[in-house]
Amino acid sequence: MQNGMSTQCSGTFYDSGGPSGNYSSGENFIYTICPENAGDILQLNFSQFSTQGGADILTIYDGDDTTAPVLGNFSGGGAASNPGLVEATIANATGCLTLEFISDAGGNTTGWVAEISCFEPCQTITAVLDSTNPTVNGAGQVEADLNEVITFNGSGVFSNSGAGATYTWDFGDGNSLTGQTVNYAYTTTGIFDVTLTITDTNPNGCQSTNNINLQVIAGASSPGNPSVDAGNDVAIDCTTGCVDLNASYLDIGLTDTYNVSQIAFVPPFPFSGLTNSVNTNIDDRWAGVEDLPFDFCFFTNTETQFQVGSNGVIRFDVDPTDITNGFALGAGDNLPNNTNPTLGEANIFSPVHDINPATSTTNEIRWEIIGTAPNRVLAVSYFEVPLYSCTSLEATHMAVLYETTNVIDIYVRDKPTCTTFNGGRAAIGIQNNAGTTAFVPPGRNVSDSPWTTNDEAWRFTPAGPSVVDFAWLDDTGAIIATTPSLNVCPTTTTTYTARVTYNNCNGDVIVVTDDVVVSVPVSVDLGPDQNLCIGDPDVVLDATVSSTTATYQWALDNVDITGETNPTLTVSSPDSGTYSVSITDAGCIVEDDVIINFSEGDASFSLTPSCDGALATITGDMGGTFAFSPAPTDGAVIDVSTGEITNGVSGTTYSVEYTTGGSCSVSNIETVTITQADDATFSMISTCDGGTVDAIATSGGVFAFNPAPTDAATIDTTTGEVLNGTPGASYNVEYTTTGTCSSTFIFNLVVTPQDDSTFTMQPTCDGATVDTVATPGGTYVLNPDPADGSVIDATTGTITGGLSGASYT
Structure with a gap:
C-alpha cells in the first residue's frame, strides 16, 4: 500500500510489504479504489489481517476520500480483528472505498491480504398488481x-431499469407461470394466496419482496348476502377513450325452486363458539322454538321461527311439544320424504345422521344470529359431535341462512361414517314442510350411503323468477344501463354506480350499491397560437395537471428541451417557434403544442386591379384594417376588413393603406390603377339605303341596332354594315367590345335621302326649254324616244326639232 488510487474490479490489495513482507513502521498512507463501471459497488474480502493491536490502524471510508463515513477501524490479529468482507454502501454514489493506514514508530507485522471485486447493487423493485379478470373484490379476492x-x-416499479425483468406468478397451489400477463385456471377448490415476484437482470438475482395481497377463492360463490361488486377503479383505454365495466352480484329468484351448486369450503364463521348452545349432552332431541329476527322465505312460505335438532337438522314447521329428533334411516328413505319422521319432520339437513352429543363434554351444537339488517344470518353449527355407536368418530358441519336473499349454505368439515349403526346412512339437502319437494346435491342422498367427506360446501339458491333489478347509474344518478356489462367513454374522471334492488317475499325492498371510478388521463391545452412583438414580456406556458404522478417534457420545434421537465415553461422574446409538451401519466401520453411568434409586425399586402376596383391579399399579419390614403372623391368605396375596392373609375390610380392590429401595429401603403375600359368608339358613312363603318377604335366587338328598327333595315353584327334602310331615316348603331373591361358606344346613322328631280319647261315653236329645276346637274332624256327627229340637250334639257303641236315626255 502507498498513497494513490486505482480503478479496478479484480486483483489483490496488500499492505506495503506486499504478499510476503511486513509493512513498515511510521507509515501514513491513503489509497482509494473505485469500481470500473459507474453504479457498481467495490468489495474487499480480507483473507488475512494482522497489525500491532491498538498501535497500527487501518481505517476504511465509504467513499472516494477520507471525508466519507467511516466503515470501521481495524487493528490487531485473529478473526475478531479481521475486517472480513467490506463493501461500499448503496448510499455511496461513487461505489469507492478509501483506506487509510497509520503505523507507529514501533514494531510491525505481516499486514493484510484482500481480494478486490465489484458488483452491481440491487435496485428497489416493487411488484404491482394492475388488474385481474374476473376483477378483484373489495377484500382483495378474486372469485372464480x-x-x-x-x-x-x-407490472413493476424499478428504481433503475426494468428492462429484461422476469415476472413469476405463484398461484399457491403448487403451480406458477412467468410473464407480465398470464392466464391460469384452478382445478381444485380452495382459497389460494397469489404472489408476484419480479427478478431483474442483475447477476445477483435482485427481486421484489413486497406482497401484492391477492387471494383467489376457487370454486367459491360470493357470500349469500345482498351484494354487488362494480369492479376495481379503472382508467379509460388511451387508444379508444373507452373502457368496459363489469359488475357482479348475487342473482336470486323466488323460492318455488332452487339451484344446488358446490362452492368453495370457506366457512364464514368458526364452527365453535357460536352464542346459543342447545341439546348439549342430550341425544335425539329437538331444542326449543326460537324466533327468527327476520323473515326467511322458504319454498314460498315466510318463516319466522325455527328449531334445531341434535341429529344435524333444522325445521321451520315448529312443534314445541315434539322434543324427539328422529335418528332412524332406512335404505330407501331418500329425500323428499314425509313418512320417516327422521326426514319428514325436518327442512334443512346439514347433513342428517345419527350423532350423539351425550357421549362428549367438548362437543357443541350452537346457533347465532350474526350481522345487521338486512344482511343478518342464522348460523347453526355442529362441532365435533361423536357419531352414535362410533364415538371416536366426530362430525363437524354448519348451515348458514341468509336474510333477504334466502340463500342456504352448508359447510361440512368432517363427515365420517359409522357403518355399524343405521348403515352409516346420511343426507344433505333441503325439503319443503310437506316433505314432497327436496333438493339434494349429487351423491348425497340417503341411498348414496355410506359416504364420507371432508371440507365440502353446498349452496341452495332460490331460482324461481328473478326478484332482482340491476342498473348502472352515472354520476348524476341517472340510469344508463340495466345489464352488468357496460362500455363507457367519459371525457372526465367519472364515478359510476352499480345498483341492485332485491325484492323480498315479504315486500321488503333492499338496495345495495357499489361505485367504480373511471379515470380519464390528464388533458392539456396550451391555448391558441400567439403573435407577439419583439421585446414583449415573457410568455409562461402552463401544462399543470391534477395528477401527482404525471411527468413532463417540453420541446421546441419537435426537439426536446434539455432539463425542461416542469409543468411550466417560460418563453422569452425573440425565441419564436412551435412549443410542445408531452405529459405521461397512468400509462397514457397526452400532448399539445402552440406557436409563439415574436415579430416586428408585417403589414405587407398586394392589390389586384379589376374593371371597377381591386382585390386585396394580405401577406403579412392578419386582422388589420384598410383605408384610402388619400380618400378619393369619385365615389370609389373600400372595405375596411378585406381591402376590396368597388365603384372605382377606369384607369384611375388609388392609394390604399393597411394597418395591422396588436401591440406592435405597423402600416403599409400600396397603389393600384383600375383596369382601363375598352374604347368602343367608331364612325360610319351613310349610303342611300344604309351605311358602312369607316373607323373603329377596338375591333372584335359586336354591332347591333338599339333600338331595333321597324322597317326592313338590317345590320351585320361583325362589320356593322347597314342595308335596306329607308333614305333619310335615322338608326342608332350600338357597338360592344368583348375585352376584359367591355364598353359600349352608339353611333347615330342617317341614311342618305333621295335627290329632288322636279323641273318645269316652256314650250317653243319647235320644242321647249327648262325654266326651273330643283336639283341641277342631272341628265335629261326623252322617254320614250319620239323618233320624229326631235332632239333633247342632255345637260340643259332644251328640246329642238320638235313637231308643231306634238307632245313630248
Missing part, C-alpha cells in the same frame, strides 16, 4: 369457478 380462466396483469 373451477376451471375458469383468470387473467393476471402485473
Whole structure:
C-alpha cells in the first residue's frame, strides 16, 4: 500500500510489504479504489489481517476520500480483528472505498491480504398488481369457478431499469407461470394466496419482496348476502377513450325452486363458539322454538321461527311439544320424504345422521344470529359431535341462512361414517314442510350411503323468477344501463354506480350499491397560437395537471428541451417557434403544442386591379384594417376588413393603406390603377339605303341596332354594315367590345335621302326649254324616244326639232 488510487474490479490489495513482507513502521498512507463501471459497488474480502493491536490502524471510508463515513477501524490479529468482507454502501454514489493506514514508530507485522471485486447493487423493485379478470373484490379476492380462466396483469416499479425483468406468478397451489400477463385456471377448490415476484437482470438475482395481497377463492360463490361488486377503479383505454365495466352480484329468484351448486369450503364463521348452545349432552332431541329476527322465505312460505335438532337438522314447521329428533334411516328413505319422521319432520339437513352429543363434554351444537339488517344470518353449527355407536368418530358441519336473499349454505368439515349403526346412512339437502319437494346435491342422498367427506360446501339458491333489478347509474344518478356489462367513454374522471334492488317475499325492498371510478388521463391545452412583438414580456406556458404522478417534457420545434421537465415553461422574446409538451401519466401520453411568434409586425399586402376596383391579399399579419390614403372623391368605396375596392373609375390610380392590429401595429401603403375600359368608339358613312363603318377604335366587338328598327333595315353584327334602310331615316348603331373591361358606344346613322328631280319647261315653236329645276346637274332624256327627229340637250334639257303641236315626255 502507498498513497494513490486505482480503478479496478479484480486483483489483490496488500499492505506495503506486499504478499510476503511486513509493512513498515511510521507509515501514513491513503489509497482509494473505485469500481470500473459507474453504479457498481467495490468489495474487499480480507483473507488475512494482522497489525500491532491498538498501535497500527487501518481505517476504511465509504467513499472516494477520507471525508466519507467511516466503515470501521481495524487493528490487531485473529478473526475478531479481521475486517472480513467490506463493501461500499448503496448510499455511496461513487461505489469507492478509501483506506487509510497509520503505523507507529514501533514494531510491525505481516499486514493484510484482500481480494478486490465489484458488483452491481440491487435496485428497489416493487411488484404491482394492475388488474385481474374476473376483477378483484373489495377484500382483495378474486372469485372464480373451477376451471375458469383468470387473467393476471402485473407490472413493476424499478428504481433503475426494468428492462429484461422476469415476472413469476405463484398461484399457491403448487403451480406458477412467468410473464407480465398470464392466464391460469384452478382445478381444485380452495382459497389460494397469489404472489408476484419480479427478478431483474442483475447477476445477483435482485427481486421484489413486497406482497401484492391477492387471494383467489376457487370454486367459491360470493357470500349469500345482498351484494354487488362494480369492479376495481379503472382508467379509460388511451387508444379508444373507452373502457368496459363489469359488475357482479348475487342473482336470486323466488323460492318455488332452487339451484344446488358446490362452492368453495370457506366457512364464514368458526364452527365453535357460536352464542346459543342447545341439546348439549342430550341425544335425539329437538331444542326449543326460537324466533327468527327476520323473515326467511322458504319454498314460498315466510318463516319466522325455527328449531334445531341434535341429529344435524333444522325445521321451520315448529312443534314445541315434539322434543324427539328422529335418528332412524332406512335404505330407501331418500329425500323428499314425509313418512320417516327422521326426514319428514325436518327442512334443512346439514347433513342428517345419527350423532350423539351425550357421549362428549367438548362437543357443541350452537346457533347465532350474526350481522345487521338486512344482511343478518342464522348460523347453526355442529362441532365435533361423536357419531352414535362410533364415538371416536366426530362430525363437524354448519348451515348458514341468509336474510333477504334466502340463500342456504352448508359447510361440512368432517363427515365420517359409522357403518355399524343405521348403515352409516346420511343426507344433505333441503325439503319443503310437506316433505314432497327436496333438493339434494349429487351423491348425497340417503341411498348414496355410506359416504364420507371432508371440507365440502353446498349452496341452495332460490331460482324461481328473478326478484332482482340491476342498473348502472352515472354520476348524476341517472340510469344508463340495466345489464352488468357496460362500455363507457367519459371525457372526465367519472364515478359510476352499480345498483341492485332485491325484492323480498315479504315486500321488503333492499338496495345495495357499489361505485367504480373511471379515470380519464390528464388533458392539456396550451391555448391558441400567439403573435407577439419583439421585446414583449415573457410568455409562461402552463401544462399543470391534477395528477401527482404525471411527468413532463417540453420541446421546441419537435426537439426536446434539455432539463425542461416542469409543468411550466417560460418563453422569452425573440425565441419564436412551435412549443410542445408531452405529459405521461397512468400509462397514457397526452400532448399539445402552440406557436409563439415574436415579430416586428408585417403589414405587407398586394392589390389586384379589376374593371371597377381591386382585390386585396394580405401577406403579412392578419386582422388589420384598410383605408384610402388619400380618400378619393369619385365615389370609389373600400372595405375596411378585406381591402376590396368597388365603384372605382377606369384607369384611375388609388392609394390604399393597411394597418395591422396588436401591440406592435405597423402600416403599409400600396397603389393600384383600375383596369382601363375598352374604347368602343367608331364612325360610319351613310349610303342611300344604309351605311358602312369607316373607323373603329377596338375591333372584335359586336354591332347591333338599339333600338331595333321597324322597317326592313338590317345590320351585320361583325362589320356593322347597314342595308335596306329607308333614305333619310335615322338608326342608332350600338357597338360592344368583348375585352376584359367591355364598353359600349352608339353611333347615330342617317341614311342618305333621295335627290329632288322636279323641273318645269316652256314650250317653243319647235320644242321647249327648262325654266326651273330643283336639283341641277342631272341628265335629261326623252322617254320614250319620239323618233320624229326631235332632239333633247342632255345637260340643259332644251328640246329642238320638235313637231308643231306634238307632245313630248
